[in-house]
Amino acid sequence: MAPNTQDTALWPAPHASGAVDATVHVPGSKSVTNRALVLASLASEPGWLRRPLRSRDTLLMAGALRAMGIEIEETVSSSSSVAGGPDGIGEAWRVLPTGLRGPATVDVGNAGTVMRFLPPVATLADGPVRFDGDPRSYERPLNGVIDALRQLGARIDDDGRGALPMTVHGSGALEGGQVSIDASSSSQFVSALLLSGPRFNQGVEVRHTGSTLPSMPHIRMTVDMLRAVGAQVDTPESGGEPNVWRVTPGALLGRDLVIEPDLSNAQPFLAAALVTGGKVVVPAWPARTTQPGDRLREIFTEMGGSCELTEYGLAFTGTGSVHGIDVDLSEVGELTPGIAAVAALADSPSTLRGVAHLRLHETDRLAALTKEINELGGDVTETADGLHIRPRRLHGGIFHTYDDHRMATAGAIIGLAVEGVEIENVATTAKTLPDFPDLWTGMLGA
Structure with a gap:
C-alpha cells in the first residue's frame, strides 16, 4: 500500500500547549x-x-x-x-x-x-x-x-x-x-x-x-x-x-x-478534550439521532472523559487521563481511526474489534493505521477483525493519509500530544469536513 503521491504538502499538526477550552460549530452530517x-x-x-x-x-x-x-x-x-x-x-x-x-x-x-x-x-x-x-x-x-x-x-x-x-x-x-x-x-x-x-x-x-x-x-x-x-x-x-x-x-x-451536525466529524474535537484534559462544546448535538457518532459519548467517557448533553449541545470534558478500551465497533466502524489515535496515547492497551470491513473503505484503514502509528514509534498489530494497540512513547514524523479524511484527522489527534507530527495531504479532509485545519487551529486558540 503506497501513500498518496499526488499531494505531498505536509501540514505541521499543531501541538497542544495546554488543555483546550473551545466551542466548535461542526458542519452538517x-x-x-x-x-x-x-x-x-x-x-x-x-x-x-x-x-x-x-x-x-x-x-x-x-x-x-x-x-x-x-x-x-x-x-x-x-x-x-x-x-x-x-x-x-x-x-x-x-x-x-x-x-x-x-x-x-x-x-x-x-x-x-x-x-x-x-x-x-x-x-x-x-x-x-x-x-x-x-x-x-x-x-x-x-x-x-x-x-x-x-x-x-x-x-x-x-x-x-x-x-x-x-x-x-x-x-x-x-x-x-x-x-x-x-x-x-x-x-x-x-x-x-x-x-x-x-x-x-x-x-x-x-x-x-x-x-x-x-x-x-x-x-x-x-x-x-x-x-x-x-x-x-x-x-x-x-x-x-x-x-x-x-x-x-x-x-x-x-x-x-x-441537517444535524456531523457527529462523526465531531470526533477529533472531542478527542482533543480527552487527550489534553480540556473541554469542548459542540452546539446543536441532537438529543435523539441515528448517527453512529453519537456512540462517542459512551466510548470516550469509558476512555476517561465525561459529557453533559444540554439544550445548547454537548459539553465534553477530559480528566487528564486516557484509558485503553476493549470495544466492538462493528456498528460504528467509521469512528475507528479516531479511537485508534486516542488509544495510542492511552495508559493501557486497547482492542478494537468487529471492523474487518474497514479494509474496503477509502483505504485499507486497518493496514494504514497500523503502519502510520507504528512509524511514529507505536505498537499496533492487526487482528482478523480489528486492531490491538499497546501504548508506547511516540515521536514526530510524517503521517500519511492515503487520500482518507479520517486518517488525516487521526494524525491531527496524535499531533496534539506528540511534537513534530506532519500530516501529508491534510486537504483530503475536505471530503466531509471543509476547513478542518482552520477549525482545528481555532479550537486551539491559534
Missing part, C-alpha cells in the same frame, strides 16, 4: 445530507435542505443529481429557521425534482454514498448514465448493488468487474420486487436499494444473506429518513423478518429538513 438529496430528488414536490454540509462528497452528490436532470438551487438566508451558526446566517438548498434523464455522466470521486446510492436512481432515468470516479473507487466493492439491480430488472454494463466504471441503462422505471444480497462488506448496499425503493413499480424487499452486517445505525438512518418523507417501511425492528426490509411503492413528500 454528510450521511444525512446525501440521503436527503436523494430522497428530495425522488419526491413528487420540491423540498428544502437547511444547513447542508458543503464538502467534496456532498457536492459530488449534488453534481451527479444535477447531471441527471434534478434542479438544486443554493441560497443563503438570515432567517432564524436556517441559522447555521452564531451569526444567524445559514445555507439552504432547494431541490426541484424535475425528472431524471440521460444520457449523463456521474463523477463519484471516492464517495461510497454516491457510487452506491445513485445507480438505483439511475435506473429511473430516461437514458444511460455512466458512473466513473477516482482510481480508488475502482477497488471498492459495488457488486452488491449491481447484482441486486440486475435481479430487479435493470441493465448494467460493468464488463463483469462488479465495480466502477460502469453504465446504467435507465428506462424511466424499474419493476422492483424481491432481492437477496450479501451486504457484509457495506450496509450502503441495503440503504441504496431502500432509498429508491418507493419509486420502483413493486417497491422493494431486500433480504440480507450474509453472516454479518456492519454499520446498522446507517440503515436505521435510511429507514427513519424514508418514513419522514412518507414512505412505508417494514424492518426487523418493527416486527418483520430478521435481515429483511420492505419498502412499499408510493409517492415521496417534499420536506423542509434541517
